[in-house]
Amino acid sequence: MKYAFPDNFWWGSASSALQTEGAREGETTWDYWFAREPNRFHNGVGPQQTSTFYQQWKTDIQLLKQLNHNSFRTSISWARLIPDGIGEVNPEAVDFYNQVIDELNEQGITPFITLFHFDMPMAMQEIGGWENRDVVDAYARYAQICFDLFGDRVLHWFTFNEPIVPVEGGYLYDFHYPNVVDFRRAATVAYHTVLAHAKAVQAYRAGHYAGEIGIVLNLTPSYPRSQNPADVKAAHVADLMFNRSFLDPVLRGEYPADLVALLKSYDQLPACKPDDGFLIAEGKIDLLGINYYQPRRVKCRDSAVNPQAPFMPEWFFDSYEMPGRKMNPYRGWEIYEPGIYDILVNLRDNYGNPRCFISENGMGVENEQRFIENGQINDQYRIEFISEHLAWLHKGISEGCNCLGYHMWTFIDNWSWCNAYKNRYGFIQLDLKTQQRTIKKSGEWFAATALNNSFDRE
Known part of the structure; x- marks a missing residue:
């Protein structure tokens, strides 16, 4: 069967500054944490050891062109642009981002730029990070500077990438710095992130820039x-906390009433100011990026909550391991392709069918070298993963969902937070020692799919 996509469909991939660029002048929370606890990172590999995009950007953009990308998302590093978060702009960073943006446009690859992809400047974290409203204002200033510097050539902006992840990782489940386990502080971080997002959107609207602004959420x-x-209620609470806590503010301009009521009943609401509601309503977006990797399967709790335990989302549900589910064993994640369709249908039916695109979808596999044939990684499993997801995406589009594109995570094997290089995600294989780049089988398949705006499968 042939799957053909709409004209001007966005074919591309996504990456981030911290995971690709390499060392920078301004220290981030990741640099700080790695210097103190390298044991928390796979094989002790930290954020300095990346795919050297800062040096190799021209070569890499040529590779994007070879993969027939018409669009590419990366981020600006706040710490590179403004090393202390609030002070002088680093002219070398401005030169670098100008060159990258100009080269992408020159090659016919539309730049999609994210302002914040987990890389909090350490100077901002030292004054409380997203717990401090001064950091919200500092971020709004940083966003304004980016719009003024690059907004004439960047027409697709995203305030945050996966804003729930620093909340979960840094303030609930101990897998990001500052390694806090405290729900109310987590709720404050989430809330202030929404305020920061809204302030950036407000600034973008006020500046009458030529493009559009959105956010990228992992749904x-x-x-x-x-x-x-009891199971249905458990799934509803999980959805409120992990999806709708960001989805509703950015698409509806307000929080779900039942989420507010739930947190209020446990005395977990963040401190609000009188004008916050007006500001949040101003933060409605033009374009939603959707990162989809896995579903969340839940059931009601089988046991009573320990009242002495810290308040957690899991007070309301347990994870459910569905028998027979398909797994990516390397990442420990379920592979469930219809989830991408369910997300789109939910947006169509319950959120007014917003303009959206798949901003990340991908499969990390360990030790891919064992699949080398004639000098090339034959990652047929990745081709099957992408084509299955695209088939469900195609179904959603054919049923009226307003999905404009598909970006894969990622174009080249890159550094991945605490996992470093354990799992590889790229269309292009990276040899860490030599920095040599080699296109994988999936890269060739994707290039053909993008060129034809379609693919065939049985």
Whole structure:
């Protein structure tokens, strides 16, 4: 069967500054944490050891062109541009980002630029990070500077990438710095992130720039174990906390009433100011980026909550391991392709069918060298992963969902937070020692799909 996509469909991939560029003048939370606890990082590999995009950007953009990308998302590093978060702009960073943006446009690759992809400047974290409203204002200033510097050539802006992840990682589950386990502080970080997003959107609207502004959310559809009311309620709470806590403010301009009521009943609401509601309403977006990797399967709790334990989302549900589910064993994630369709249908039916695109989808695999044939990684598993997801995406589009493109994570094997280089995600293989780049089988398949704006599968 042939799957053809709409004209001007965005074909591309996504990456981030911290994961590709390499060392920078301004220290981030990742640099600071790695210097103190390298044992928390796979094989002790830290954020200095990246795919050297800062040096190799011209070569890499040629490779993007070879993969027939018509669009590419990366981020600006706040710490590179403004090393202390609030002071002078670094002219070398301005030169670098200008060159990257100009080269992408020159090669016919539309730049999609994210302002914040997990890389908090350490100077901002030292005054409380997103717990401090002064950091919200500093971020709004940084956003304004980016719009003024690059807004004539960047027409697709995103305030945040996966803003729920620093909340979960840094303030609930101990997998990002500052390694806090405290729900109310987590709720404050989430809330202030929404305020920061809204301030950036407000500044963008006020400046009458030529393009559009959005946000990138990792959406994990919540599936109940059964239709038993207790299981359904468990899935609803998981959805409120992990999806709708950001989805509703950016698309509807307000929080879900039942989320507010739930947190209020446990005394976990962040401190609000009188004008916050007006500001949040101003933060409605033009374009939603959707990162989809895995579903969330939940059931009602089987046991009572320990009242002495810290308040956590898991007070309301347990994870459910569905028998027979398809897994990516290297990442420990379920592969569930229809989830991408369910997300789009939910947006169409419940959120007014916003303009959106798949901004990340991908499969990390360990030790890919074992699949080398004639000097090339034959990653047929990645081709199957992408084509299955694209088939469900195509179904959504054919049923009226307003999805404009598909970006893969990622174009080249890059450094991945605490996992470093354990799992490889790229269309292009990176040899860490020599920095040599070699296109994988999936890269060739994607290049053909993008060129034809379609693919065939049985």
